[in-house]
Amino acid sequence: MGAPSLWHSGTVHRKGGVAVACALVLAVSAACGGAAAEQDEMAPELVWYTGPDRVDAEALARECTVQAAGNYTIAVESLPTDFDERHAFLVRRMLAEDDSIDLFTLDGSLTTEFSAARFLAPIPEDLKEPFAEDVFPAALLAASDGQQLVAAPWWYDPYLLWWAGATAERAGLDPSGPITWDQLLEGAERTGATIEIDDPAGNAVPVVLNALVEGAGGTMLDGQGRSPRVGLDTDAGRTAAEILRTVGDLGAGEPDELAPRRFAVADATFLLAPSSVVSDPALVGVGRELQWTAFPVVDEAAPPGEGAGLAVPLYAARTDLSYDAIRCLTSTASQRTLMLESGHGPARSTLYADEDVVAAYPLADVTEPSVRSAVTVPPSPYWARIRSALLETWEPLERIEPRSTPQASQDEVSDAVAGRLP
Amino acid sequence: MRAPAPTRPQWPRRPVDPNRGGLPWVLPAVLVVLGVVGWPLVVAVRESLFQSSLVVPDDRTFVGIETVASVFSSSTWWSAVAVTLALVVVAVALQLVLAAAFATALRRLTHGTRWLQVLLLVPFATLAVVTAVTWRDGLTAGFAPAWFGYDVDSRSASMAAVVAAEVWRGTGITTVILLAGLARVPSSLREAAVADGATAWQRVWRVTRPAAAPAIAVAVVYRSLDALRALEAPLMADAAAPRTVSTLVWDTTFETFEVGLGAALSLGLLLLAVLVGVALAVTSRMRRTL
Numbered sequence: 001m002g003a004p005s006l007w008h009s010g011t012v013h014r015k016g017g018v019a020v021a022c023a024l025v026l027a028v029s030a031a032c033g034g035a036a037a038e039q040d041e042m043a044p045e046l047v048w049y050t051g052p053d054r055v056d057a058e059a060l061a062r063e064c065t066v067q068a069a070g071n072y073t074i075a076v077e078s079l080p081t082d083f084d085e086r087h088a089f090l091v092r093r094m095l096a097e098d099d100s101i102d103l104f105t106l107d108g109s110l111t112t113e114f115s116a117a118r119f120l121a122p123i124p125e126d127l128k129e130p131f132a133e134d135v136f137p138a139a140l141l142a143a144s145d146g147q148q149l150v151a152a153p154w155w156y157d158p159y160l161l162w163w164a165g166a167t168a169e170r171a172g173l174d175p176s177g178p179i180t181w182d183q184l185l186e187g188a189e190r191t192g193a194t195i196e197i198d199d200p201a202g203n204a205v206p207v208v209l210n211a212l213v214e215g216a217g218g219t220m221l222d223g224q225g226r227s228p229r230v231g232l233d234t235d236a237g238r239t240a241a242e243i244l245r246t247v248g249d250l251g252a253g254e255p256d257e258l259a260p261r262r263f264a265v266a267d268a269t270f271l272l273a274p275s276s277v278v279s280d281p282a283l284v285g286v287g288r289e290l291q292w293t294a295f296p297v298v299d300e301a302a303p304p305g306e307g308a309g310l311a312v313p314l315y316a317a318r319t320d321l322s323y324d325a326i327r328c329l330t331s332t333a334s335q336r337t338l339m340l341e342s343g344h345g346p347a348r349s350t351l352y353a354d355e356d357v358v359a360a361y362p363l364a365d366v367t368e369p370s371v372r373s374a375v376t377v378p379p380s381p382y383w384a385r386i387r388s389a390l391l392e393t394w395e396p397l398e399r400i401e402p403r404s405t406p407q408a409s410q411d412e413v414s415d416a417v418a419g420r421l422p
Numbered sequence: 423m424r425a426p427a428p429t430r431p432q433w434p435r436r437p438v439d440p441n442r443g444g445l446p447w448v449l450p451a452v453l454v455v456l457g458v459v460g461w462p463l464v465v466a467v468r469e470s471l472f473q474s475s476l477v478v479p480d481d482r483t484f485v486g487i488e489t490v491a492s493v494f495s496s497s498t499w500w501s502a503v504a505v506t507l508a509l510v511v512v513a514v515a516l517q518l519v520l521a522a523a524f525a526t527a528l529r530r531l532t533h534g535t536r537w538l539q540v541l542l543l544v545p546f547a548t549l550a551v552v553t554a555v556t557w558r559d560g561l562t563a564g565f566a567p568a569w570f571g572y573d574v575d576s577r578s579a580s581m582a583a584v585v586a587a588e589v590w591r592g593t594g595i596t597t598v599i600l601l602a603g604l605a606r607v608p609s610s611l612r613e614a615a616v617a618d619g620a621t622a623w624q625r626v627w628r629v630t631r632p633a634a635a636p637a638i639a640v641a642v643v644y645r646s647l648d649a650l651r652a653l654e655a656p657l658m659a660d661a662a663a664p665r666t667v668s669t670l671v672w673d674t675t676f677e678t679f680e681v682g683l684g685a686a687l688s689l690g691l692l693l694l695a696v697l698v699g700v701a702l703a704v705t706s707r708m709r710r711t712l
Binding site: 421 | 473475476477478479480481483489492493496497498499670674676677678679680682683687
């Protein structure tokens with residue numbers, strides 16, 4: 001043997017090194033494992049399925065985790081953006097008695113269905129009053145099943161009319177007072193402006209249609225059973241059809257979540273969108289040019305509104321903790337953050353009484369009266385299929401026939417609710 | 423004294439009745455078939471008699487055959503039936519033509535036939551949903567619109583993707599079935615035809631086709647029933663594509679959660695499958711006697 005090889009001479013050290021490394025790894029993993037186990041015991045993780053909305057849910061969850069002071073942590077998961085997918089996802093999970101959802105954001109239009117299906121854990125007696133305290137009637141309706149509160153009202157967005165710069169003035173509109181649909185459509189036609197409809201959650205056309213029918217003195221749907229009274233094949237329904245057909249003929253894109261982007265790059269465009277569109281990143285380019293006023297009036301002020309509540313599944317593992325988390329997430333302080341940072345309308349009216357809030361929320365003078373007169377979609381356990389039937393008959397907007405569409409839609413909605421094929 | 427040697431008991435030999443003896447042996451299999459096929463059918467029939475929604479437990483009303491009757495008087499149902507039958511006809515015809523060409527080519531090959539036969543089955547072994555998504559994306563957003571310059575949103579692109587997925591999936595297995603049919607054609611028969619001066623077309627139509635007819639009939643029945651119940655490709659297709667009967671069943675049961683109507687629709691699909699099966703069996707028998 002010649003000179004000892006490095007390999008040989010290093011053996012001892014190598015072994016020593018391995019031993020040290022092992023000890024370190026063991027110590028670290030033991031420490032980590034120990035800490036994790038300890039945290040598990042101390043603070044259960046609540047999983048909150050939420051969206052689609054413009055709320056910074058992560059920040060809100062962090063804030064409420066801090067306030068929980070070690071009782072629980074809140075983890076955020078996203079619900080599908082597509083309405084049908086979201087509905088099917090939640091219904092399948094609930095039917096399967098899945099206990100991995102501790103709390104979730106419930107579309108106001110689905111509240112009645114989830115209550116009728118007995119998917120929701122009842123609200124504890126001592127929270128019923130705080131949840132409903134000072135809540136706008138429209139937001140309360142969106143979180144109820146027609147009789148009682150089944151979810152905690154969270155946000156409620158009225159739809160507003162938006163434009164950039166002097167588009168409204170050029171179209172001959174006076175934004176200081178209420179604008180009627182006749183004025184808007186006539187002005188848009190004359191100046192070649194289009195009217196985009198923002199649809200962040202897949203419900204916009206049915207929500208707007210419902211409000212137009214209501215604004216024209218009708219009622220789109222009345223009754224929760226299998227044979228509700230459908231009020232589309234009426235004068236009010238035909239008025240709504242004429243309005244939406246004209247909106248379609250003006251040549252905007254189909255209502256979807258990209259409408260704010262199209263609005264931001266087009267020259268002369270109006271946008272019908274919920275109040276939260278103000279925080280949409282697509283509108284950053286519009287900047288200070290952005291203007292808004294209340295939703296146009298048909299005969300009487302009936303702006304469309306969409307709300308969301310927070311609910312606890314019946315099979316959630318720790319409903320008491322879930323409801324405690326909801327108490328925090330829907331607290332006045334949380335709604336204040338939500339309002340100022342995402343532009344969503346708060347469910348609680350007290351925020352509009354706070355001068356600091358009103359000063360920091362430039363939409364306040366328009367949104368407050370709008371929420372007070374807002375129209376929520378009628379409570380029905382069959383809303384998901386009513387919505388599908390409405391979309392099938394009213395989209396694309398430029399193919400609406402004011403004479404025949406309301407009647408065809410009325411039949412299709414009746415069939416869908418009754419469970420018949422059209 | 424020695425104990426008498428134990429005598430083997432003599433079992434009486436029962437005469438075997440060929441018409442009776444088998445029942446105890448096939449009974450378990452019959453029971454399994456009844457359980458697997460019969461019970462869901464009974465449940466489907468029972469559910470179709472009620473108007474019920476999976477999400478509103480209080481809402482369950484006995485309506486008798488009203489739901490089933492409403493299905494057969496609905497335009498949605500009949501347009502779905504028309505779309506489904508069109509899909510079956512187009513997909514099976516394309517599969518047969520392609521598979522016949524492949525099978526003929528494979529018969530001529532001298533090397534690697536076994537490997538090629540395995541390769542042919544790869545599309546069939548691929549998950550149907552993967553096939554469906556790949557063809558949908560290829561024909562509605564991917565290479566095809568770029569090559570042929572058509573509108574990606576078109577309804578016909580979605581429908582072509584559905585047909586393509588079905589054809590791609592089924593051609594290999596059809597080829598294998600037709601190869602078995604071609605193997606049944608005795609080479610002496612073909613040589614005799616050549617000697618008699620038959621043209622190529624006559625050899626195909628008068629010699630090969632009748633001899634391979636049973637295999638062709640199997641391929642047609644099998645592929646038709648498979649295309650009839652195809653769910654993945656129509657389900658994955660864009661919303662613009664027309665709905666087939668299977669997607670109608672899916673939408674009603676798993677999107678709308680209208681269980682009674684879903685059960686009635688699936689009974690309709692079963693009836694359709696039976697009718698198509700009977701029609702194919704009758705026509706293929708007629709063809710064989712010709």
